[in-house]
Amino acid sequence: MVVGVGIDIVSPKKVEEAIERWGQDFIERVFNPEEVNPIQKGKVYYQRLAARFAAKEAVVKSLSKNYSLALKDILITNLPNGAPVCTFKKNVDLNVFISISHIEEYAVATAIAQKKNKE
Template sequence: MVAGVGIDIIKIEKMKQAIDKWGDSFLDRVFNPEEIENIYKGKMYYQRLAARFAAKEAVIKALSKEYPLALKDIIILNKPNGAPYCKFKKDIGDEIFLSITHVEDYAVASAVAQKT
């Protein structure tokens, strides 16, 4: 059964500004090391960071208030075929299905939560 959906959009420039201003302390507040390693200095670095930020927000929306989560409780990674998925630091009863897209200026993510 679908328990909730969430969507979020991020302007890439906002992500760049936050990193320029706060640097590693911003990255450390939002992302886990394995998320950074997954995309580190690859192509479209800022777009991919922004997409992961949007994905975390989308997951929080999809789960509503059922599971209070911090951004770093959510870990966004890619399967070998490139498809995004998320795992959690806390025990979450729901399964999450994720989709991500990005262009030069914006990143968008959507999430569907399914009761397991």
Template structure:
């Protein structure tokens, strides 16, 4: 059963402006060490930061008003096949979160579906 859905799109340039303005403080506020390490290994890290930002926003929207998660309470990772997934720090959460991410040089988009 679907409990919630969320979608988000962001301009990659907007994330780059935040990185330019606040630098590592911005990255450490929004992203986990694993997410930062992942993005930094990529040819265009800002696109990957933007995609993970969009995924986190989509997850927040899927929860609606029923969450007190902070940015770093969730980590957006990829499995061995490259499929993105969301890992929550809340071990009490028993539902499934399915995410999909896509990005270009200009935009990143993600959707999230929470199911029981």
């Protein structure tokens, strides 16, 4: 059963500025190592970080108020085929499906939360 949807949009430029200002502190406050380590420092580095930030916010929006999660409890990674996937560092009885897109000016993400079937 679908229980929520979420969407968010983030400016890669703002993420770049935050990292210039706060450095590693900003990255560590928002992301887990397994989220940032696979992202190569290149042309789309800030776009991809912004997209992961947007994905986390979209996931939060898709959850009901019953779930209290910090951004770092939400893990955004990629499957071997490149598709983004959301998992949690805490025990959460939901599957959240996400989709990501990014260009120079914007990074967007959507999330659809589905209650896990009880076994």
